[in-house]
Amino acid sequence: xxxxxxxxxxxxxxxxxxxxxxxxxxxxxxxxxxxxxxxxxxxxxxxxxxxxxxxxxxxxxxxxxxxxxxxxxxxxxxxxxxxxxxxxxxxxxxxxxxxxxxxxxxxxxxxxxxxxxxxxxxxxxxxxxxxxxxxxxxxxxxxxxxxxxxxxxxxxxxxxxxxxxxxxxxxxxxxxxxxxxxxxxxxxxxxxxxxxxxxxxxxxxxxxxxxxxxxxxxxxxxxxxxxxxxxxxxxxxxxxxxxxxxxxxxxxxxxxxxxxxxxxxxxxxxxxxxxxxxxxxxxxxxxxxxxxxxxxxxxxxxxxxxxxxxxxxxxxxxxxxxxxxxxxxxxxxxxxxxxxxxxxxxxxxxxxxxxxxxxxxxxxxxxxxxxxxxxxxxxxxxxxxxxxxxxxxxxxxxxxxxxxxxxxx
Numbered sequence: 001x002x003x004x005x006x007x008x009x010x011x012x013x014x015x016x017x018x019x020x021x022x023x024x025x026x027x028x029x030x031x032x033x034x035x036x037x038x039x040x041x042x043x044x045x046x047x048x049x050x051x052x053x054x055x056x057x058x059x060x061x062x063x064x065x066x067x068x069x070x071x072x073x074x075x076x077x078x079x080x081x082x083x084x085x086x087x088x089x090x091x092x093x094x095x096x097x098x099x100x101x102x103x104x105x106x107x108x109x110x111x112x113x114x115x116x117x118x119x120x121x122x123x124x125x126x127x128x129x130x131x132x133x134x135x136x137x138x139x140x141x142x143x144x145x146x147x148x149x150x151x152x153x154x155x156x157x158x159x160x161x162x163x164x165x166x167x168x169x170x171x172x173x174x175x176x177x178x179x180x181x182x183x184x185x186x187x188x189x190x191x192x193x194x195x196x197x198x199x200x201x202x203x204x205x206x207x208x209x210x211x212x213x214x215x216x217x218x219x220x221x222x223x224x225x226x227x228x229x230x231x232x233x234x235x236x237x238x239x240x241x242x243x244x245x246x247x248x249x250x251x252x253x254x255x256x257x258x259x260x261x262x263x264x265x266x267x268x269x270x271x272x273x274x275x276x277x278x279x280x281x282x283x284x285x286x287x288x289x290x291x292x293x294x295x296x297x298x299x300x301x302x303x304x305x306x307x308x309x310x311x312x313x314x315x316x317x318x319x320x321x322x323x324x325x326x327x328x329x330x331x332x333x334x335x336x337x338x339x340x341x342x343x344x345x346x347x348x349x350x351x352x353x354x355x356x357x358x359x360x361x362x363x364x365x366x367x368x369x370x371x372x373x374x375x376x377x378x379x380x381x382x383x384x385x386x387x388x389x390x391x392x393x394x395x396x397x398x399x400x401x402x403x404x405x406x407x408x409x
Contacts, residue, residue, distance in 0.1 A: 015056050017173035018067050018078060022116040022164050023086040027079045027093055027157075028180045029101065030110035030187070037107065038075045042068055045077060045100045062096050073252065074109060076184060077101070086121035088128040093155055110187040112180055113157040116172070119145075119165045129161050136275035139267040140175055143167045146278065158183060175267070182263045186286055189256035192249040193289050196296040199246055202238075203296070206303055209235050210310070217314055225318050232311045239304045250297040257290040355397060 018026075031041060042050045046059050046068065056069040067078045079097050090113065101108075115129070126134055126147060136147040143166040153159055160179060164172055213235065216228055264279040271277060 015069060016058070017170075017177040018058065018065055018080050019169040019173040020065065020080050020082060020116075021169050022118045022162075022172070023084070023121070024080055024082045024116045025091050026112075026114040026116060026176055026180075027081070027097065028076065028110070028112040028114070028184070029078075029097075029108060030074050030076045030184045031101070031104050031107045032073060032109050033075045033104075033107060037104070038070055041075060041077075041101065041104050042070075044103075045097070064094075064096075066097075074184070074188065076180075078180065086117045090115065090130065090153065090159060093157065108156075109191070110184045111155075111157040112160065112183050113153070113155075114160040114162050114176055114179065116162045116164065116176070119163055122163045126161075130159075131161070134275060135278050135281040136272040137267065137269040137277045137279065138272045139269055140167060140171065141268050142270060143171070144175060145272055146179065147272075147275065148278065150281065178263045178266055182260055182282065185256040185259045185263070186282065189253045189260065189286075190289050192246075192253040192293045195246055195249050196293045199242060199296055199300065202242055203299055203303060206235065206239060210303065210306060214310060217310060217317070225314065225321075229311070229314055229318075232307060232314060236304070236307045236311065239300065239307060243300055243304065246297070246300070250293055253290060253293045257286075260286065352397070 031037075033041060039050070039052070045061070045066070046057070047061065048059060050057065050068075054070070056067065058065065058067045060066065061079065064082075065080045069076045069078075077097070079094065081091070081094060093111075093113070126136075129147075130153075131147060131149045132151065134147045134149040136145065138145055143164075145163045145165065146160055148158065148160045150158060162176060162179070167175060209231075213228065213232055260282070264282065267279065269277050269279050
């Protein structure tokens with residue numbers, strides 16, 4: 001058996017719901033946490049020791065069911081307090097739970113209270129429950145009804161009224177779990193809103209800088225390309241830093257938002273009287289946040305690509321200018337080589353003339369020496385005798401010069 005066979009299979013049962021019968025009050029708290037804070041919170045709230053590798057657990061807190069779940073960025077606590085009376089009065093967060101989480105309240109990201117009634121005991125008048133212009137839906141194919149005005153109560157909780165019609169304890173627990181997940185994931189997805197707003201201010205500055213750099217690059221009068229390239233590299237580094245700081249948050253927003261919309265679909269909503277449906281209200285108010293974050297991330301990516309393209313254009317421009325300079329240098333070298341060849345040929349010609357002159361003077365001296373020694377040779381005979389020798393010497397010199405030039409090439 002594969003060592004992970006059991007662990008991977010048990011993922012199907014990793015996060016069960018709490019099952020209970022109405023009437024009851026369900027309290028759900030979500031805290032932002034890292035590993036250390038999560039361990040401290042669970043040790044404070046759970047009567048029994050918590051295994052470091054466990055992702056969820058169900059325990060009893062003074063006789064009430066308490067479920068905890070460990071997530072990547074947050075931890076949730078869900079307490080179910082069953083009652084015997086179905087009254088329209090909202091109960092404050094139980095002291096048995098608040099005393100334990102008091103030190104972690106600065107990290108509280110979501111607090112939801114769900115009052116669970118059955119259909120027979122439902123008061124009927126929503127105003128008795130303190131709602132102002134509530135949204136409501138039939139869920140689970142009409143087997144339950146739920147209302148909320150999505151306004152925070154005095155204790156900071158978002159309140160839902162859940163009226164069960166034909167759900168058993170198991171379906172009721174799963175349906176309430178979906179409502180709690182919708183609110184928690186919605187809040188986690190909205191965490192990036194401030195990040196997106198701050199990034200938008202930075203992107204406006206990046207945009208202006210990019211326009212300025214583009215105008216400098218488009219200037220027909222070439223400036224300091226090295227300074228311009230340095231400015232482009234600096235802007236690119238700033239955008240890479242911004243992307244690295246926000247990529248995780250924006251990716252988390254997309255993941256959480258997808259879970260919210262999936263859970264809304266699982267509710268199987270239908271209209272309830274004249275109330276606006278819960279899903280419609282959440283989508284209309286929540287989708288702009290998700291879209292704003294997505295558009296901000298896309299804008300950052302587009303600006304980064306524009307900066308990269310500008311850098312490529314500048315490098316291409318510099319490369320073309322360098323090639324033109326190299327072509328001018330090669331042309332100058334070619335002209336200089338041609339001039340040197342002409343000078344060399346002229347020098348060779350002058351050298352031959354000089355050699356011929358000195359050779360003729362040498363033969364003249366030889367002829368004068370022969371005359372002094374008493375050898376009677378006419379000038380005509382001496383010229384005819386020395387001409388082939390002079391021509392041979394000059395020919396030998398020319399052959400040697402051409403051979404040296406050939407070896408040099």
